[in-house]
Amino acid sequence: MSMASPYGTIHGVGLGPGAPDLLSVRADRLVREARHVAYFRKAGRPGQARRIADGMLRADVVEIAMEYPVTTEIPLTDPRYNMCLSAFYAQCTERLAALARAGEDVVVLCEGDPFFYGSFMHLHSRLTGTVPVAVVPGITGMAGAWNATGVPITWGDDVLTVAMATLPEEELVRRIRDTDALVVMKIGRNLPKLRRAVAAAGREEAAWLVEHAAMPDQRVTRLIDATSVTPYFSILLIHGEGRRP
Template sequence: MELGEIMTGTLYGVGLGPGDPELLTLKAHRLICSAKTIAYPAAVGVPSFARQIAAPYILEGTSEIPIEMPMKVERFPAKEIYDQAAETISVKLQAGEDVVVLCEGDPFLYGSFMYLYERLRGDFACEIVPGVSSVNACAAALGRPLAARNEVLTIIPGPLEDEQLEQRITQSDAFVIMKVGRHLPRVKALLEKLGLLGAAGYVERATLPEMVVSRLADYPNETAPYFSMIIVYKGEEAWTLHPQSL
């Protein structure tokens, strides 16, 4: 650094895990506890889930930047929201202050942080702190491994059309369907058509006190919450859904 040059802050994308505050990594805990500024996604009018996870570790007086996102069916949030958030965060970074961005799950697995990273990495130092993903948490809740040896595990977004879903499912030894929500009836019908309904496990709100763990065939509701997942194993191991988990 040259004489007179101002050192800029570091942007941290910190994975929080699926919801249980005890599943934070030691590094995530340290960064949150020492943060002077945190930022986090928050749906308009709804408390931020990311902040709720980290709440036990946020010190009084910490500056907060909520990134409010409208909940819409189409792709969201709008480009302008990330542009504005990146600009607000960049002011802190330019002043030499680190900013910790709280990320549900893992920052780079369907995480909103990747859009801030895309906008800011060219101008500021960035560090990614991985988090426990909901995929791992749901497998643990079901008591069944995800995959073994050379088996192919596929992560599939539930909003895909049936034809795409079926193609991904038939090509994989094991698969996870995320973002189930309102797509539950048709996903369930497709798995029944493919003869896989009996092998499907269902988890919603993994690691939280209100977690639901069920065989998909036994799940009675017509819709699922956003934080829900279906896991199916088709490989060669004789793994079944662990009865004590259900």
């Protein structure tokens, strides 16, 4: 006869692209009922995940803000960068695991989907096998972006490529040239490089930039009309033009 686990569960809950009414029913229930709610944020900022959940949390909620260490002065290629983040995620993991071992459930608020380029996956890999962990899928930011354009992202047999603007310029050119439909994330300060890569691949006229998809300040513009300053929540799209009946 099996006994129920004395541990609480860590729930990684996908909140979707930004609009509170794009949460799943399960996500909505977990967020509203949670006694302990954790979320990532940059120091001095409320955090996008917390903003999405604003007004949903119970009055006696215990909030756990996990603030990223400042790593802007360390290049991505420097081993110290990974060491710094690894120590940060280990600290966050132990904090949440301690609550679960005490029998408390914890909801970790995640932008988009927890398993799609999200920080929660770094907790999940460390928590799995030590305490119960569950994941609630969410609508991805890129889905919110291509729906904002009002045009399907793929048709028929189109191949969709998801790339990061942090890639080397030559790699971006190759990826952009060799795919039917394209999503590029993590743009920010990489916009000038991305512009050059899109132009070199001969697809500048087809590229769109969606900023703050599914948020109140959503903006959809053609890449050729976009300014040189792009917010963190921006995604570049090139729609597929594949087989249609």
